[in-house]
Amino acid sequence: MFLNLGEADCEGIGNKARHLAKLIKHQPLLFSVPAGLVLLSDFSIEHHFGYLTNALKDLGNGPYAVRSCGLEEDGASESMAGKFHTELFVQLEDLASAINKVRDSYENYLDTSAVLVQKMIEPDYSGVLFTRSPENSGLASCEYSIGTADAVVSGKVEPKRIDYGRWTGNLYPEQKDMKHMLSLLFLAGMIIEDKIGAPQDIEWAFEKKKKKLYILQSRGITSHLYDPGIAVEQEKTVRQVLASKIGQKGRKIFQNAAVREVVVSPSRLTRSLVELLYAPSGALGLAFDLLGLPCPAVNQPYVSSIFGQLYENVDVKKKLFGFSPKLLWANRKLKKKIENKPDILLTWLAESIEKFPQYQDDMQGISISTHEYALEIMRNVKTFTEKIYPVAYVATLLAQIADEDSQEISLTSQMMRDLSRLHHTGEMEDFLEKWGQRSGNDYELSEPRFCESPQLALKFAENFADFPWGEVAPGSGFTHLKEVAKDRAIRWLYPLRLQIVALEKKLQLETGMIFHLDLADIEALGMKKLATGDIHTICMKHMHDETQWSSICLGDEITLETLERLKQEGEEKQGLHGKMVSARVSFKGIARHVSKIKTGKGNASENNEVIIAQHLEPELVGLFPNSAGCLVDMGGALSHAAIVARELDYPVLVLSGCSSTIQDGDQIEVSADGAITITRQK
Known part of the structure; x- marks a missing residue:
């Protein structure tokens, strides 16, 4: 009953x-x-x-x-x-x-x-709260107005819109009026999301005099506009921030990584290698051990890939390279050793460089499975991480500490001189014999080496047309050994690249596609946790994600607020624009005004028609499946009709005054970003 x-x-x-x-x-x-x-x-x-x-x-x-x-x-x-x-x-x-x-x-x-x-409930204010915004998974969104929520959900008013940072609780834009109500609402919303177990669409009401909040309805959010790949990367990065307990409001968490100077626009595979090299438990930690420097315990990566760019964790950097008493004492001790007995360190460093292991490609020409070949690649990555790069990093640190007066970088100078000579003479054979395993972007695994593509060498040489051809004096000291170690490490990456390209052919991937994997994917393939048939799908997903990431503007420094709001690049809007509150797809058709809807009763629209209405009312929903799109004067993104439009992947544009300016029969064309063109029929 x-x-x-x-x-x-x-x-x-x-x-x-x-x-x-x-x-x-x-x-x-x-x-x-x-x-x-x-x-x-x-x-x-x-x-x-x-x-x-x-x-x-x-x-x-x-x-x-x-x-x-x-x-x-x-x-x-x-x-x-x-x-x-x-x-x-x-x-x-x-x-x-x-x-x-x-x-x-x-x-x-x-x-x-x-x-x-x-x-x-007879409230002073009411509205709708999405604990996860349909436009950005880092925000919660609220639309409200005076009186009952019916006007908001039925699209009959232009509601006031407020966004919250899901992790900071910040109000965007900052509010002075009704701040108590809005803050209380956000806290309640996050508690309800936790109790129900999923982001919620909540209808609420508030009595101002009693300062009392009522929850009228709570249901799951069925659809969204943000790209899932962006949301996953956003939340992964925020979890990293929150785990390190450094997510205070307004505080700088990440900054541009210094390694960006030598790894420009890295591929996914290269980024994963850099993250491994600079992990405190990886090459960086081993370099500290070789020098006898204490490597502070940290629970977060030093260098992280965030939306396809490399950033340094500011707190981890301070712990690794800051001026703690223990680290300062070790640095002074090492500096004193460099000053008093440089020959001992120079000899040790030179010998360590000479002991670089040879690259292992024992399976070349042998018929083996892709799984075994992937494991061979990961063994060589392990060798590079544990035996090659730590020594190269030690050489860099020693050169920095030594602070030698002579800043000779003879190998770099020699290469620049030879590039200049190549540009003017075109003599490729001698250049490739000496520098064929290098490239214009040495640390990028997807970049062909000069010996693979001599035309790339000629193109790169144009940058050094004015470099002098004179002889370069033989280098010496720590700066020279740093250059030697760097050169040997880069040359070691060449056969690694060849192995990766060979694996790409084994997997029957298109040229360059394998560099959209990361090392974890290759390791999973080697361990048979990934089937060879799944690799193409994974590559395509990663490629889609990176295409979406390319629009994200993070800047040189990242705060928790940066991650919440995630500004995206876009051309400056010109001409007539509205706001897309549902599917961001283009549409066009003949304008048709709808003054009174009787869904399914003689008022059905045609597929080539664009519905024009004053309000984004639920009654419009019956016309969605048989029309090209809809334009309304007012209506919020959290209204009932907007929710259903997103579920149907149907485009709705809110454009103030459109119902009075557009006439029946006008040709309407709307782009995915909300730009509208109206052509009046004669």
């Missing part, structure tokens, strides 16, 4: 009532849920209304809110937002009629006729 709303978290009850029942059971002091009753499918006005009126005494004498509560409503993939009737401010004498109106609106949509009757 009927249940108390607080007891409705059970099988056979729709999510609208079940979610509210959960909140009643666990609700903190931050908010309340209006008391109510769930009228089940077997409830009969004729036989049970007297029992209902008696039970409603606990809710007061009215007015009441009467809402739908179907089993299929508020589902994980389909919300049915605004599809069914709601009656507000219902007096007891009108209750039976209101219940029947809600049931009649179900028609053939639902397998239940349950109805929710609650005490009516």
Whole structure:
């Protein structure tokens, strides 16, 4: 017959009532849920209304809110937002009629006729909170107005829009008025998301005098506009920040990595190698050990790839290279050793460089599986990380500490001189014999070496046309050994690149595609955790992600606020523009005004028509499947019709005044970013 709303978290009850029942059971002091009753499918006005009126005494004498509560409503993939009737401010004498109106609106949509009757809240403000914004997974979004939420969800008002940082709780834009209400709402929303177990679309109401927040409805968010690849990278980076406990508001967390100077626009595979080399447990930590320097314990990477760019963790850098007493003492001791006995260190460093192991490619020409070949690549990566790069890094550190007066970098100078000579003479054979294993972007694994593509050498040589051809004096000291170690390390990467390209051919990937994998993918392939047939799909996904990442503007320094808001590049908007509140796709067609919608009853639209209306009302939804798109004067991105439009991947543009300026028959063309062109038919 009927249940108390607080007891409705059970099988056979729709999510609208079940979610509210959960909140009643666990609700903190931050908010309340209006008391109510769930009228089940077997409830009969004729036989049970007297029992209902008696039970409603606990809710007061009215007015009441009467809402739908179907089993299929508020589902994980389909919300049915605004599809069914709601009656507000219902007096007891009108209750039976209101219940029947809600049931009649179900028609053939639902397998239940349950109805929710609650005490009516008469708020000062109300609206909708998405605990995860449909446009950016780092934000929560709120739209609200004066009075009941009905005007907001039905698209009949231009609501006030506020965004919150999901991790900082910051208000964007900053608010002075109603800050208590908005802050309380955000806290309540995040608690509700945690209780339900997923981001929520919450309808709420607030009584200003009592400072009381009411939750009227909470359902899962069914669709969004942001790219999933962007959201995954965003949350991965934030988790790293929060794990290191450095996510204070406004504090710089990451900055441009110094390694960007030599690794320009790195591929995914190269980025993963750099992250490995600069890990405190990788080549960086081994270099500290070789020098006898203490390597501070850190629980986060030093260099991280964030949206395809390399950044340094500021706190980790301070711990590794800061002026702690222990590290300062070790540095002074090493500097003193360099000053007093440089020959000993120079000899040791030169011998260490000469002991670089040979590259192992024992499987060349042998018929082996792709899994075994991937393992061979990872063994060579391990050798580079543990035996080659630590020594090269030690040479760099010693050169920095020595601070020699002579800044000779003879190998670099020799290469620049030879590039200049190549540019003027075109003598390729001698150049390739000496520098064929180098490239214009030495540390980039996807970059062909000069010996692979002599034309690249000629192109690169143009940059050194004015470099003098004179003889370069033989180098000496730590600076020279740094250059030698760097050159040997770079040359060691050449056969590694060849092995990676050979694996690419084994996997039958298009040229260059393998560099969209990372080392973890290759290792997983070697360990048979990835099937060879899955590699192409993974490459395509990574390529899609990086295409999306290319629009992200992080800047030179990153704060938690930067990660939340994620500004994206875009051309400066010119001409007439509106706001896309659903699918960001282009559309065009003939304008058609809709003054009064009767869905499915003689007012159906055509596929080549663009609907023009004043408000983004739920009644418009019936026309979505058979029209090209929709333009409205007003309506929020969190309104019922906008929610359904996103579920249908249907484009809706909000453009103030469009219903009065556009005429029936006008040719409308809207781009994915909301630019609109109107051509009047003669």
